[in-house]
Amino acid sequence: MLTNTRVDVVVVGAGLAGLVAARELRAAGATVQVLEARGRVGGRTLNHDLPNGEVVEAGGQFVGPTQKHVLALAKDLGVATFPANDAGDTVYVHGARAKRYSGDIPPDYAALPDIGVMMARLERLTRTIDLAKPWNSPNAAELDKLTTESWARKLSLGRGGVELLEALLASAYGTTAAEASALFTLWYVAGAGDEDHPGSLARLMGVAGGAQESRFVGGSQLLSLRMAEELDGAVTLNAPARRITQTPGGVTVSTDDQAWEADHVIVATPPHLVTQIDFDPLLPAQQAALFARMTFGMLMKCEAIYDRPFWRDQGLSGQGVFRGQSGPVCSMFDNSPPPGEPGVLMGFLGAREWKNWSTRPAHERRGAVLRSFAKVVGPQALEPVDYFEQDWTLEPWTRGGPTSVLAPGVLTELGRWRDVPHGSVHWAGAEHADYWNGFMDGAVRSGKDAAAAVSATTSRPTAARSTETRTEFTTGESP
């Protein structure tokens, strides 16, 4: 029943990384086949249709300066960007209190010294991080032995500083500060830039001048939809890769229905889902151990739709920052489509708030989210015309979000295995990038890198390649 089809490269996963890799390889003259487990393309990007024909995103959506790879791709595909709404005051919520402010610094005067200490220390330390080899950074071993929470405590931060850090990470990681290695957090911040602009916390967390500055007209999933259209016929949906078998003659990727033969495979799935694929030969144990430990955080997006963005009339940006336990919403944005209608408010429920709320009945959660929104934009928020949620932990081919967060010890012990090809199998995905790791830009960058690596190998003589492949398996040397 299985039919074997031969292509130059099989790509597993039709998210941004996989589709970019396929597109690049096809442009270079290779034949490609993309296998996607879901019934749709786009991975962690997902458009949600609004009644007026506009779209809003249920997944990754923002784009900002230095994210040149995804911006270039969008331009190439004819997808425009527009600025996320940033006009007006942000609201800082602390328990029952809510306070308007402008600028980057929340008006939490008790926590201000902490915030200052933490940001200064973070910015200083991120400049010492070796982005390509974080395990070689000064004090890497010591920093990787600490949770981000222990690291913050060492700065003698008070409760306010730590609670604000928890709120930031709940949205950014979908984890608590105790679950992330301090070295990982510093490295993650250090990657919020590009070769010419060193990473910074302000760029990572900011709207104006930061990673939340702009959005894509037509929704971020449009990038993947356009690429899939271009690759017409070369993307198979509902086809999870079950087995990847390598022989000196090539690689076979088996789905439930079919087997595909190729010279190379690019696996562009979330790293922790790689462990669901049977590899023959097995992945090196270190690499398998690393991928298993690259678990995603826990995050859901909740969005309420109103006739119009009424908060703008009141001089509010629709943005809200919630100090720990003030939610359930951890952070909040005006997510209205470019014409400004309908009005959409979007909030993240991450980490502990996700845990507390994800299993509650839907109507209770909706009520709690709307009450969070109301703290920021007033009681009108309680009466949306529509409401929807996307819990990424319930997507079997994602199982969490937004990205892989590494626990203490993992980066220094196993991190160097992240991108090492397994024979003719290469890796791509947002978690396989140094700059903008976990972001759409990181995904696009990783797809281009994987395609380039495959092209480079393909240009070598075949005989040499197969010998090399076999040698890698038998000696299995460390990277």
Added chain:
Amino acid sequence: MLTNTRVDVVVVGAGLAGLVAARELRAAGATVQVLEARGRVGGRTLNHDLPNGEVVEAGGQFVGPTQKHVLALAKDLGVATFPANDAGDTVYVHGARAKRYSGDIPPDYAALPDIGVMMARLERLTRTIDLAKPWNSPNAAELDKLTTESWARKLSLGRGGVELLEALLASAYGTTAAEASALFTLWYVAGAGDEDHPGSLARLMGVAGGAQESRFVGGSQLLSLRMAEELDGAVTLNAPARRITQTPGGVTVSTDDQAWEADHVIVATPPHLVTQIDFDPLLPAQQAALFARMTFGMLMKCEAIYDRPFWRDQGLSGQGVFRGQSGPVCSMFDNSPPPGEPGVLMGFLGAREWKNWSTRPAHERRGAVLRSFAKVVGPQALEPVDYFEQDWTLEPWTRGGPTSVLAPGVLTELGRWRDVPHGSVHWAGAEHADYWNGFMDGAVRSGKDAAAAVSATTSRPTAARSTETRTEFTTGESP
């Protein structure tokens, strides 16, 4: 091609836990079917035949006081125990130096104060741990935010104390101290006992009076082999469970070749491998997130065989303790079979030493291991008549060892989901026990518990059961 066979209970995994569960259920009158992914039973226990007809273990092997569940099982199956060799001096290796000693305290005078402080503090704190609900222990939240390494540093331990801790955990966890939550470590020590004997570090790490006190005549795998024999015909090998589907009418477990229908399923695989099974309905996200984070440490066992245990003539026990980086061996035991011939030395390579050595060519690793052995018992160790290794990270249905080690934040955030049934799917395995978690005794206890839970449910009226099952899925309430 698929044929559906109906039984009362399907058990996934023919390790100790799964086989015990099947055995108990069958004794209670249920029909059972055990599905095992490997071509053998026994899970992380594995006998290795010696040329003289004796056996030695390549996996879990030791048994000791308070491990009453596995001891009762052995008695029931007619498997005898014998004392592990403990006569003679142990050798403490620190770099190039090796020092004989007797008793429990290594003769590292510089590190002695540290060891004293650490042990006293550990023993005191373990008594405060709520074993069934560690997240309710005093200071649980704070302790779970710390790595075990940070916790030790807070005691102001010097380099000697921390290095010795690393050596202990390298064998006990297969991880570094930075990878394990402090709360997890305290809980793990607190479980080294039973309802009448609170857990203690001495019992966990000790030979005489401890978890390494005795061994099974015929090898620990004999327990599983005997149970499989009893279950004749009800254990199918080479049958990995791929999919578990629940309907109001029951549960279907599908392998590549066949589907089995049952009222209940007990999944008794390593928790992190549960994520490889497709569940319909999906596991609750919290439970899936927990299981994904219950990754195993990294451990291999290296054993050298000699005509006779020559070290005993010199008054040596064959036991060695290696302070950090003195190895590659982290700890070492006389592993000779009960007649005392041949002589067998066994060493663990865990965590960093595993990482440094597992990918090196086999002959280099063999040489390094034998040189470690020679530091303890002299140069005769360099000339074994045979040598073998078992790297548990390379076993596709284990992928590490000896047990699940939880990173900071996991126990308090997700730990309560460990044993929660998913509709009619129950859980068993060494990681599903509070006492002797990760040990054979924990596996046996968990198998009995799962069987009892299934029997309790089965005795309720069927109509009530299916309603309840559906309710659980729709509300998905927290445990």
